[in-house]
Amino acid sequence: MKIHETVAGLRAGVSNAGRVVLVPTMGNLHDGHISLMRQAQDYGDTVLVSIFVNRLQFRPGEDFEKYPRTFAADCERLVAAGVDHLFFPAESEMYPTPQRYFVMPPAELIDILEGEFRPDHFRGVATVVMKLFSITQPQVAVFGKKDYQQMLVLSNMARDLALPVDIVAAETVRAADGLALSSRNGFLSAQERTEAPRLHRLLEGVRQAIQAGERDYARLERAAITELAAHGWVPDYVSVRQRSNLQPPSTGDSELVVLGAARLGTTRLIDNLEI
Ligand code: PAF
Numbered sequence: 001m002k003i004h005e006t007v008a009g010l011r012a013g014v015s016n017a018g019r020v021v022l023v024p025t026m027g028n029l030h031d032g033h034i035s036l037m038r039q040a041q042d043y044g045d046t047v048l049v050s051i052f053v054n055r056l057q058f059r060p061g062e063d064f065e066k067y068p069r070t071f072a073a074d075c076e077r078l079v080a081a082g083v084d085h086l087f088f089p090a091e092s093e094m095y096p097t098p099q100r101y102f103v104m105p106p107a108e109l110i111d112i113l114e115g116e117f118r119p120d121h122f123r124g125v126a127t128v129v130m131k132l133f134s135i136t137q138p139q140v141a142v143f144g145k146k147d148y149q150q151m152l153v154l155s156n157m158a159r160d161l162a163l164p165v166d167i168v169a170a171e172t173v174r175a176a177d178g179l180a181l182s183s184r185n186g187f188l189s190a191q192e193r194t195e196a197p198r199l200h201r202l203l204e205g206v207r208q209a210i211q212a213g214e215r216d217y218a219r220l221e222r223a224a225i226t227e228l229a230a231h232g233w234v235p236d237y238v239s240v241r242q243r244s245n246l247q248p249p250s251t252g253d254s255e256l257v258v259l260g261a262a263r264l265g266t267t268r269l270i271d272n273l274e275i
Pocket of ligand 1: 024025026052054057125128129147150
């Protein structure tokens with residue numbers, strides 16, 4: 001695996017690499033990321049991974065400083081997964097001057113759900129991903145459905161700006177007990193780790209109820225939130241939405257997704273299930 005720390009080095013390194021598939025990450029790689037990389041191999045000739053913890057998408061007081069940086073272990077995993085190139089820029093390489101140009105996704109998509117609790121988050125995500133696309137010029141980019149709203153923001157960005165990149169949405173990878181794999185799971189204490197799969201179980205309950213014909217989404221959402229709170233969580237939302245635009249469903253809408261976010265101790269977990 002070739003490691004590139006500069007934009008110039010990366011561009012030279014992949015200039016004759018055929019169809020490049022980019023998997024952007026912030027590192028601290030787990031099996032969910034590795035599954036994205038294995039899927040990436042099916043979409044092109046060269047798999048390029050980026051590792052960059054993007055300050056722009058964190059608000060003051062969030063976990064930017066303590067976000068785990070595990071470069072040596074990440075490299076071992078990437079080599080074992082057969083990744084061809086790694087782009088690992090320092091902050092001074094990505095943002096040599098303060099970033100003054102931003103990608104602003106539409107408010108109706110980014111002021112809801114995650115955006116309600118993390119203002120400016122998706123502006124930071126869209127901006128860094130646009131910049132990564134500009135630097136690496138991939139033909140394909142792979143994002144996980146675990147961050148469902150992010151995946152939608154980025155695929156809409158590629159469509160609306162006619163970017164020459166195909167976006168692939170990859171399925172969420174889960175532990176045997178259902179917990180969606182996430183870098184933030186590492187912050188959970190042993191006791192919290194035992195409790196954590198409840199979020200997925202409750203979303204699964206909502207999905208099954210809807211599949212069985214229940215249409216009172218608000219009641220299902222309230223019941224799941226109450227259950228989380230009763231077990232020590234601080235829920236931000238559990239919400240049934242349309243898959244295509246994350247707006248509340250109307251009667252008759254069938255392509256749905258249920259999304260949830262809640263804090264367990266100091267760790268904020270998110271998850272979702274398509275219905
Ligand atoms: O999902 C992530 O890890 C990040 O939000 C991303 C897409 C790499 C942008 O920093």
